[in-house]
Amino acid sequence: MPVKVLIVDDSSFFRRRVSEILAADSDIDVIDTAVNGADAVAKAAALRPDVITMDVEMPVLDGISAVKQIMAKTPTPILMFSSLTREGAGATLDALDAGALDFLPKKFEDIARNNDDAVAILQRKVKELGRRRLMSWRRPAMATPTTAPGSTAALNNARPVRAPQSQFTQSRTQTEPSVSASPSPRVNGFRASGKNYRLVVIGTSTGGPVALQSILTQLPRNFPLPILLVQHMPSAFTPAFAQRLNNLCKIDVKEAEQGDTLKPGTAYLAPGGQQMMLDPRATTAKLKVFTDDNPRITYKPSVDVTFASSAKKFGGDVLAIVLTGMGADGREGARMLKQYGARVWAQDERSCVVYGMPQAVVSAGLHDHQLALEDVASHLIKEVGHG
Template identity: 55%
Template structure:
């Protein structure tokens, strides 16, 4: 199957660069180029793309406005290109809030140092998002009191072990999806959630439903650059009844608080005296792992809390979280996975489902209610 791509950027040089990379993939066909959001809108019907790559900052109509218009008129998966700055983080989160599914740093050297790896990541993301076209619906982003839904996340080179992890192939899944659960009666000390591609929308949908009286700390690991995690945590905090913060070294874990792992670093839980605290580790010299890594954080939780953890793996590429979930499961922890149909990319949830580690497969719309029921909120 060949997927049609529309490239939108005001820079002719950047359009040419993206075209060259994507054209190397026989599954991708460049059907058009636009210099701004308005041109992109004009070309939608003519080109009928399966996926759009979109710059944030453009004349005439910027990327955020274009995403809103596209998702209202003719929904199509959109991959944003963004600068890794605080301003870029805010703009990208706005674009994701408007309906874009994912984003990548505009400077390709921020994705990976190896050009072949950069090209592989970009092509794979475009293919994966193109496959989601049929699941999109025509909607106007909501502006409720608490918040609109927010899709997508942001990887850079530290998130990927190799391009072979990004095949995007989806095997059949035997674990049936459930919409509700019966409380098991287990005692929990922590809720832990890992996510990658598509994670911000999934995290928002879960966290926005949790009450301020949530009985345990919540540990969040979302693959995202360091310049984005603080802005993302602040945005979630403004939209949720629980409190959300970017984790800092030495944070004591409190009930009703969610701690988001800082991008580009590792987050572990350890004992310093009687109270579990967070430790933030800068392991920039270790290129072999995701930063932050679900496996690293979940392994520390297994060591500290044993079976008193509800671990949840949401949408994302690759298999980060599989080994951490294995250790948690061996200690008696409960492990849940987001189901295939509601995942933007079914890589991470599939990895634990195929290993028999996931006890339940749950659609994202029902995940929060199931968590509330299980943890007796």
């Protein structure tokens, strides 16, 4: 059954271009177009498309407001088209908060190295999101902040004052001991393993911004481990996303920088367009952030790269979590982590936007647990012995 798509944009040129690209795929049926957000809300209710592509800036009713109304009245997977600017990043993150599932740059040359690849990416994203609708899709529950992202109230209220923390270094004999979880606590039938950890690493792609926000906003300010985050996202977006998470979370969240020394209670987001790994030459746990021109590595940042370097630096003392996302990035890194004795969790299919990356890990037999998104934070707190 073809995926039914409604295309929303005030530009007739862009509506026509996207329509032609999607209609070229026999598994996609462009059922109509809309010229503004109000038109989109009406047609979404009347036509019940499987996927909606949505522009951000439009007359009458903007894309973010249209997303809110559609998600309230006729919830539908929505793919946003965004400009790769600071303002575009903020608007796109607002749209994801409102209920959109994914986004693409409006300039197709920013999607991939050539036009054919860009066309394939757009078609694939639409089909993946459409399959979620055809499987009785429902947006995963998430922790909703009580204040608007980035607002003065959020900045004042969500950031508790914390005492300075000691540096997190590689050797267990140095100032920071490994965290040991008790083997006995249970949360909803989940039993902590009792394993010692020195690092948590999380990899995700499509649906990841909402999933990461859901998990990280539930962690206590004195969470005892550093966290590495790899989210497939353009370089223009990661500074805004890290800042937004930092405003909402009790833990610290920052975009990773070259030479950062890992600290407990801090999450480091890999910069878009670059790789993030643990510096193998450093005596302490420091980050190496670099531009990667290797044509064999598709994703920049890559979950595999970060996972593999974590395995080499910390061996089995790592808890890796693979969340919703398209493709198989993270599988080979998870394989290396398992060889060192680390533990790997995968998000379950029901709560994923796209069950691609977790499925790749599960199909390879590399996971220790499959968890619903709403359970990840509570289980993580128990697993590291902090709850």
